[in-house]
Amino acid sequence: MGKAYVITSGKGGVGKTTSSANIGTALAMLGKKVCLLDLDIGLRNLDVVLGLDNRIMYDIVDVAAGRAKLSQALVKDKRFDDLLYLLPAAQNTDKTALNEDQVREIVDELKPDFDFILIDCPAGIEQGFMNAIAGADSAIIVTTPEISAVRDADRVVGLLEQHPLQEQPHLIINRIRQHMMKDGSVMDVDEITHHLGVELLGIVFDDDAVITTSNNGEPVVLQAENPAGQGYRDIARRLVGESVPLMEIKDEQQPSFWQKVTHWFRKG
Amino acid sequence: MQDAAVLKGTKDGYEIILDENANLKDIFSSLRKLLDNLKTQTASTNPQTIAFDIYTGMRLWPADDRSELEKIFSDYSYFSVHKITSDVITKEESNRIIEQSSVHIVDKVIRNGQEEHIQGDVLFLGTVHEGGKLFVGGNIFVLGNVEGIIQAGAPDLEDKMIIGDVHNAQQVRIGEQFEILADSKHEMNSGTVIYVNDLHVLDYGKVEDLKQINPKFYNQIGGVING
Structure with a gap:
């Protein structure tokens, strides 16, 4: 019997969809059977990030409305044999097309066949959010070190306290720019974790490759050397119960042009 | 008969x-x-x-x-x-009186977007996050951390006070008076008393001066009838 996690943040653009795709892929790489549910109805992206947008036949609203069977709507990711599936969102309707019971029913139907069900939540805290948390056993809250994202995460933690899930929520701090955190210009990992009072699941560094890989439909976890991919792989390993130390935050700032010049002069 | x-x-x-x-x-x-x-x-x-x-x-x-x-x-x-x-x-009435006349110990996190409404006095041990709101009918004694909005004497009682260090708060309100703390420079410590003075303006004093600031509070007699 699988476990359903909702990946949520409140704020838009902090990397919910990217995180869903990467954690899902990383779990599949660990040999787990994973189903990704895109609940961002109207603005579906998860299929694009995974490179599966050309394979969609039916979507989650079709399933909920009884126009398609669940097995017909699931899109298989061929890169991982029989391990990674996507239930895509609908595009031509809005978030009110689904209700909480329908989502719960779909998740319950998926649970016996999968180890992990990851629900990609839309931004905001309206009906779409309520739908997304309805079927979940636990939540993964994604935030960035920006104050506005942390505020929204705080709001979401508050809402999750009002609609408690079976398990306490987890936290991912995404898009960490190491030199900014190192020099104290953004909140650091401990500060954010302590402020939100949520257990930290992992940290992910900001990396250009996250964008390029997502454009190519190949999640960044597939790149063995990439630090962002490493962050997501660590998160997946923690989700399957391994204990993995947090990645160290290093000051990787490149020396600026003038620093290089003065350094060159000093040497001379 | x-x-x-x-x-x-x-x-x-x-x-x-x-x-x-x-x-x-x-x-x-x-x-x-x-x-x-x-x-x-x-x-x-x-x-x-x-x-x-x-x-x-x-x-x-x-x-x-x-x-x-x-x-x-x-x-x-x-x-x-x-x-x-x-x-x-009635029981209802008596519960209301108990609610209003007792000091409630509140030890919770009030997060962004959440509101907490309490009648009576409050001893606050928790945290109000930025964007969180604590509205109290009576006085508030703050030992916890307030980074949001805190109101004593809600909605309109100006004889209530906030005692404690709330220098991190976004706003303090007593009755209908309020202050945005970013705009004011007041030294605060755990012995700070915030109250509404005779000119109906928020003022800051010390616990040592409580007797002058609010003699009625000092003379409060417990009990349902006298309270």
């Missing part, structure tokens, strides 16, 4: 005692008789309005019966009801 409504003169005026054991029908008819008598007696003298205190003893008078009672008085142009007192209150 003893009359179910008895008139009694006190130093404060006239009191009508309604028999707590009589049934309502008897009370009302007896009351009418009493008022009729009074009317004929006062008619000869110089008529003036008399407001009666009604005392109901151990009987609880629900709103319906009270309005019935007041209706009887409205038939007599010179008589009116000043107040209705009794020795008993």
